[in-house]
Amino acid sequence: MATASESSSKTLGPQDLLNEVRSFVQGVTYKGKVKNESLVQSALLLLKSLPAARHAVLEHLANVFGEAVSMHLMNLEFGRNSSDPGGEEDLETVLKDASGVLHTFIHSHPQAWAPIISAWSFELLGHISCKYSDRRGVPHPGSLNELLQLWMTCTPTKLLIEVTTECFAAMVGGAPDACVDALLEASVKYSPHFDWVVAHIGSCFPTTIITRVLMCGLKDFCHHGRQQGHMDSSSGQEEKIPKMTSVVGILGHLAAKHSQDIRMAFMRLFEESLKAESEAVRFTTIPFLLQLASMSPLLLQIMTTDTLKALNAPVLNKLHYQFSQWKASCPLEYESFLTLVVHLLMKSDVGAFQALQFLMYNATVSKSAETDPSLVPVVEVQRTCAILVDQLLRELEQMVFCKYKVSSSEIPFLSSLCPRASELAQMMLHAEEPRTGWLMRLVCCTVMFGGEENGAEILSLIMSQAKTSQQLSQFVAVQSLIEVSLPRVLIGLSQAVMDKLQPNRQTDKLKLMNNLLELLDWEQKSDKANNRSQLRDCFQSHWDSLCQLLLHSNIMVAIATLKVLNIVGRPKRLTSTSLLHACGMVLSLFFRILEFQDNREVSGLVNECKKSTKQLAREGLAQSILVHFLLEGVLSAENKALFGGKIDAFINKDESKFLAEENKSHGTALTLLRSHSSVFHAGVIGQGLRTPVSRLCLGKEIITRNKRLFLELLWLSSREQTEDKNQESEVTMDTTDESHSNKTSYVLRVPADLCRQIGSLIVELTTPDVLYNNRFWPEEETLKMTVERDLLVWKVLDDNPVLWDIFQMYAGNLLIMCRCSPVLRSLTATLINYFDSSRERLAQNSPKHVDCACILIRCLAKSHLLPHPLGLTSELFPIVTSFEAYLLLLTVWRYMKENPPTEDPEEVSRRICDQRHLEPVRAILHNNIEHAGNLYSRFFPPVRPKMN
Incomplete structure (x- = not known):
């Protein structure tokens, strides 16, 4: 290394240089x-x-x-x-x-x-x-x-x-373009084997490489764009512009660690294009960036994040004015440009929701929505955004409807929106046209792309969030569109709705049930609903779960549920447990409804209870349950006040102090030897005399109304079910005893087993024990032995006057009256003892007892347990003395003792009144002839002589 450096620093003469050349050539050659x-x-x-x-x-x-x-x-x-x-x-x-x-x-x-x-x-x-x-x-x-x-x-x-x-x-500080050009050329020539070089160089100089690569790519794009349409969005664009692939590859390598630098470089390039003086740069920068995004999903993701934030109204307006001339001169290229934008939107997974909001806002924003008019896009920009939204939805619908199996990789836009489908649905509910139509189409595409579970969740959200009928109509529109691809979506919807109705879910259950009711009612009345899947069929499988809502603390939710159940209808097969629960819940709601004051409202709601009762009472078991719950409910402490019953409220004199606390308070005082203060407090035994307070909570009109509605429901629940549909609208009642059906029309036709149950239940509810609960009437001397028991029975009926109305309703039924013989006997015994010891001269001075005696006689007469004329003695009580009332009741007792109640109607029909039972009646009529003269012929009709 040192030798080479020293050699390179020497200055060579011509001869030395020639020698080096010869040495180099010889070395290379040989x-x-x-x-x-x-x-x-x-x-x-x-x-x-x-x-x-x-x-x-x-x-x-x-x-x-x-x-x-x-x-x-x-x-x-x-x-x-x-x-x-x-x-x-x-x-x-x-x-x-x-x-x-x-x-x-x-x-x-x-x-x-x-x-x-x-x-x-x-x-x-x-x-x-x-x-x-x-x-x-x-x-x-x-x-x-x-x-x-x-x-x-x-x-x-x-x-x-x-x-x-x-x-x-x-x-880097001088002219890096030459190095970047060499890098791009090599990348084009040797890719993908050259990618590792790009990755290493890029990691060393990320900012420089990103910036210069983009600039070199833009120059190459401008050069080729002038030769051939730079807005071409075809798949062969990278072949027409060779360096585009290398630019995309280099940026792709750097995106993993330097995405923020790439994002900033994109934004700088975009902002510089808005201010550039070169027409080519202004026209080609945006297509260049879009082309990069179309070739790399990663670059598309990076570009989408900040680009939408930069495209405010002033920027959009400026872009419109820049491209208006090109749009007019090259309409085909403009269409290709819009198509490219749509395709990029469909490829967007990150930022898809923001892109959608951006387009819809700028397509529909008005000047009234903004205080500054400059912040509103011009009409042409709004129209372009609307076109993009329409094209995007058209492409999405084509892909979703025409392909039966679409993987998430094929439509990244929808795969990104699926997690936010509920937010789209809420936007749809509160949007105005044309956003509503766009969002509805988009929601349908998202639902069909996401599958039945997603569709069920969206439909349940619409149902639970809709506040108006117009919003609820969007449920019908969405359902009709998505059912083409998701035929079982309503089954999932029913389950999703039931999940929202769970007690632990924070859902507006009243709104949800009212919307469900409105949809079911529309299905029931509309002819168009026949071509759709029926909500009624889907929710019928959740009948048991819906019944649980009848006990909801909010009575309006319970009422809406009752109406829903009436439309949905009872399933054909129900277990005995389900029947038991349903009957109890319906009747519990019935008693809650009777607390309302508005007569018209109560009447309509009770009709809903009647509809539900009719559906339940198709089976004998349900009838037994309904009657049992009705009779128990009317006598319960919670409901008896609704029907004029007395509520005993006792004044509690005790302050409920614990004995330990009392002794502690004693211990705080100064104790004296062998004094009372040194002895522990043993407490107080008893609370003294209790002061009963009997009161009626409701007005007389409300009580009368409640009695009438209760008796109507009891009538409906206990009557025999027939196949004749007209039977439901009958006003008069028939009898199970055909031999007496022509004698009266006010006899309720009740199944025999149910009659025995009703009679036994009334006896059970009104008598203190089962002792003496047989149907036979004993000797008069035994009245002294059953005084306490008879008074208890009397008190039950006195505290619950609705029982007298129940007796009158069932009076025409022999089986029920025969089973109620112990109660009738105790009432008769109480009245006999009362009038026997009464100090009042006239019986009418004891109006309550007279009324009870009249009702008692009429009940025995209607059931034919008392023959003529004893059955007419109820007409004499208002005019006789107390002693004569005692004699009349004693006569009735003696007849009933000699002719005990029986369930055989033929035997009852053969009975006649013996002469010894008629003499007291005749004598009383004679004594009161001035008042009862007109009645004598009814009691003892004149015997007409036989004509020879």
């Missing part, structure tokens, strides 16, 4: 006659002293470097290290000497030597990389890190790359 070290020294002397020999010397040095590389690779292949003095080590010494001289040339005269040496080194590196690319042990060009490691451990190539780096370092 191998082995001149040592490599001497030959290289001669070459380096000629390189400095004889410019004409420059190419020959560099060519010789290239051969020496090539020989060294070949020897290095051979040693790697055979796994040996040569110790031959004339082997690899000697060559490496010579090459180090030569590279040292080249470094000296570069440092001494950078402007003269750097371009020459850089071009030579790039060419040599490219040649070596390409020549030995297929050698064993050389990694594939795609393995850039392994390839870079191989060549950087090879001494010849390492020396060359160091020389090249030195050239760049020497020219």
Whole structure:
């Protein structure tokens, strides 16, 4: 190395120079006659002293470097290290000497030597990389890190790359274009084997390489763009502009670690184009950047991030004025330009959502939206943005609708939007035309691209977020479009909706249920819905889960759920558990509805309960459950006030102090020996007399209404189900006993098993125990033994007056009245004891007892347990004395004792009233003939003589 440097610094005369030339020529021509070290020294002397020999010397040095590389690779292949003095080590010494001289040339005269040496080194590196690319042990060009490691451990190539780096370092501040041009030329010629050189140089001078590569690429693009249309977006553009591929490759290598530098270089190039004086630069910069983005998804991603931020309204307006002349003169190229933009948008994965927002905003922004008119794009820019949106949606629809299987790599734009599909749906709901139409089409494309799960989630979001009917109509539009590709999307929707209705989900359940109800109602009434999948069918499979919402704390949610269930309909097959839960939930909601004050509202809601009850009561098991829950519910403490029942509220005199606390308070006082204060407090036993407070919480009109609605629902739940649809609208009731069906029309037709259940349940709910709960009426003397029991039964009916209405409704049914015989017997016994001991002269002075006696007699008469004329005695109670009322009731008791209630209607029909039971009635009529004269003929009709 020292020898070479000293030789190169000598000044040679003409004869010495000639001798060096001859020595160099002989050494190159006849191998082995001149040592490599001497030959290289001669070459380096000629390189400095004889410019004409420059190419020959560099060519010789290239051969020496090539020989060294070949020897290095051979040693790697055979796994040996040569110790031959004339082997690899000697060559490496010579090459180090030569590279040292080249470094000296570069440092001494950078402007003269750097371009020459850089071009030579790039060419040599490219040649070596390409020549030995297929050698064993050389990694594939795609393995850039392994390839870079191989060549950087090879001494010849390492020396060359160091020389090249030195050239760049020497020219960075001056004229780096020559080096960059050489780099691009070599990259075009030897790519992809040359990529490792680009990667290394770029990592050393990232900013310079990025900037100069872009400028060189732009110059080449401008040159070819003037010869052929620079807006051409065809796939062969890189063949028409050779350096474009190299520019893309170099930037692609640098993008991994220097993406921010590339992004800043793009922005500087774009901003400079707006201010450039050259028309070619102004017209070709944007197409050049777009062309780069079209050739590399990575560059597209880098470019999209900041470019949209720079394209504000003033910049867009300026671009419009710059390109307006070109647009008018070259419409086809303009169309190609727009097509290129659309294709780039479809390839965008990062920044796709921002690009969409940018286009839609600038396509629809108005001057009223901005205070400064200069911040609003001109009409032509808005029209162009609208065209881009339409073309983008058209391309997306074509790809989604025409391809049955689309991988995510084919449409990066949609794959990027899929995670934000819910945000797009919300934008669609709150947007105005034409954004609404665009967003709807885009949502459909995103849903069909994302699959049924994505579609179900979007539809459920629309259903839960829609606030108006117009917004909800977008659900129908989206469903009709996506069902073409996703026929089972509504099945997933139903599951998604049920997930949103879970208690732990923060969802506006009332809005969701109301929207679902509106959609179901539309399906039920619209003819267009027949061509679509039915929400009704999908939600019917979730019938059990929907029923749970009937118990929701918000009663409006429960009411909406009830309406939904009525439209959805009950599944054909239900388990007994499901029936039990459904019946209980419907009736629980029914009692909650009765708390409302508005009669019209309550009437409509109760009709919904009736619809649900009709659906449930198709099975006998459901009827039994419904009747059981209704009778239990009407007597429960929570609901009895709704029907005029009495609520006993007791005043709690105790302050609920714990005994331990009392003793602690005693301990804080000064204790005296053997005094009461030294004894522990034992507490207070009892709280004294309780003061019952009976009150009615609702008005009389509300109570009457509630009773009527309850009885209607009980009637509907207990009547026998028939196939005749007109049966549902009947006003009068039939009887199960056909032999008596012609006697009265106010008899409820109830299945026999249900009759027995109703009667037994009433007895169970009103009597304190099962003792004496048989149907037989004992002797009068036993009344003294059952006084307490009879008074308890009386108190139950007195606290729950709706029971009298229930008795009257079922009075025409013999089976029910026969089963209720223990209750009727206790009521009769209580009335007998009352009127027997009453101090009132007239019975009508005890109006409550008179009314109860009248109802009791009418119930026995309607069920035909009391024959004529005992069944008419209810008309006498308002006019008789208390003792006569006692006699009438005692007569009824004696008849019932002799003719116990039976479930056989034929036996009941054969019974007649014995004469001894008629005498008290006749005597009472005689005593009150002035008031009961008009009734006598009804009790004892005159006997007409038989005509001969």
